[in-house]
Amino acid sequence: MRDRAKASQLMKKEYRDFWIFISPWIVGFIAFSVGPIIASIFISLTEWNILSPPNWVGFNNFINISKDNVFYTALLNTAYYTVGSVILGTILALIVAILLNQHIRGITIFRTLYFLPSVTAGVAVTILWLWIYNPEFGLANYFLSLLGIRGPQWLFDTRWALPALIIMSLWGIGSNMIIFLAALQNVPQELLEAAEIDGADSLRRFWHVTIPMISPTLFLVLVMSMIGAFQTFMQPYVMTRGGPGNATMLYGLYIYFNAFQWWKMGYASALSWIMFIIVFILTLLQFKLSKSWVYYETSEGR
Numbered sequence: 001m002r003d004r005a006k007a008s009q010l011m012k013k014e015y016r017d018f019w020i021f022i023s024p025w026i027v028g029f030i031a032f033s034v035g036p037i038i039a040s041i042f043i044s045l046t047e048w049n050i051l052s053p054p055n056w057v058g059f060n061n062f063i064n065i066s067k068d069n070v071f072y073t074a075l076l077n078t079a080y081y082t083v084g085s086v087i088l089g090t091i092l093a094l095i096v097a098i099l100l101n102q103h104i105r106g107i108t109i110f111r112t113l114y115f116l117p118s119v120t121a122g123v124a125v126t127i128l129w130l131w132i133y134n135p136e137f138g139l140a141n142y143f144l145s146l147l148g149i150r151g152p153q154w155l156f157d158t159r160w161a162l163p164a165l166i167i168m169s170l171w172g173i174g175s176n177m178i179i180f181l182a183a184l185q186n187v188p189q190e191l192l193e194a195a196e197i198d199g200a201d202s203l204r205r206f207w208h209v210t211i212p213m214i215s216p217t218l219f220l221v222l223v224m225s226m227i228g229a230f231q232t233f234m235q236p237y238v239m240t241r242g243g244p245g246n247a248t249m250l251y252g253l254y255i256y257f258n259a260f261q262w263w264k265m266g267y268a269s270a271l272s273w274i275m276f277i278i279v280f281i282l283t284l285l286q287f288k289l290s291k292s293w294v295y296y297e298t299s300e301g302r
Contacts, residue, residue: 097180118174
């Protein structure tokens with residue numbers, strides 16, 4: 001009985017300590033996350049320029065969004081950017097991870113070098129790419145000229161501005177590369193050896209063994225990359241401000257302009273909730289589709 005009472009007191013102390021230590025996070029989460037989320041719902045139903053009291057307009061902001069041509073332009077640009085950057089970034093990160101998964105001398109140095117660009121300061125990197133894309137003295141057009149190709153105007157051309165941002169996004173594949181590298185190193189070697197004994201060549205082993213084994217990681221990278229790409233803001237803000245001719249007006253940048261350039265807080269909040277709904281639906285769709293191609297070793301019936 002004495003031992004049981006002692007154990008009960010110990011559990012109560014641990015329970016109390018748990019809430020004491022987690023309370024700062026809970027307070028911060030409620031104050032800086034839950035609070036603003038609830039407030040944004042109210043603000044989206046008002047017309048508010050910060051300087052004057054909000055004026056209740058109901059669903060007028062959402063109705064006006066449906067008539068906003070720039071909204072559709074930003075949505076299409078964001079979809080284009082998301083598809084391009086996620087697909088190219090994922091493929092390139094996987095290829096680099098495969099190359100860096102080799103057992104050769106000095107491979108750790110190469111892994112560090114490929115990861116470093118993803119941790120450099122965002123604004124500094126963006127300014128660096130502004131120089132690279134300069135049509136007069138930029139490195140991009142210089143290297144193209146060595147091949148006898150006349151380089152485009154890049155950020156000054158409506159056809160090339162958004163592809164230029166997609167190419168720039170490949171600079172930060174280091175994080176996904178590390179994730180893929182960890183997944184590749186956890187692929188059971190006995191499965192690869194068994195496939196090789198059965199006569200499977202390198203490509204077949206990769207497609208039928210490696211890809212299924214890393215499919216949960218691939219799914220994670222696709223979902224997180226899609227969410228991140230949809231919220232891209234800094235690059236177009238620093239480099240183009242949405243130009244030329246709204247060619248790089250991404251959704252996050254359009255929300256910023258409405259909120260902090262044109263002081264249309266209610267409209268910006270409505271745009272933010274539409275973004276949330278779109279990203280939420282796309283994420284749910286990816287989870288639904290994942291059942292047909294993502295392999296989990298612990299799944300029943302597999």
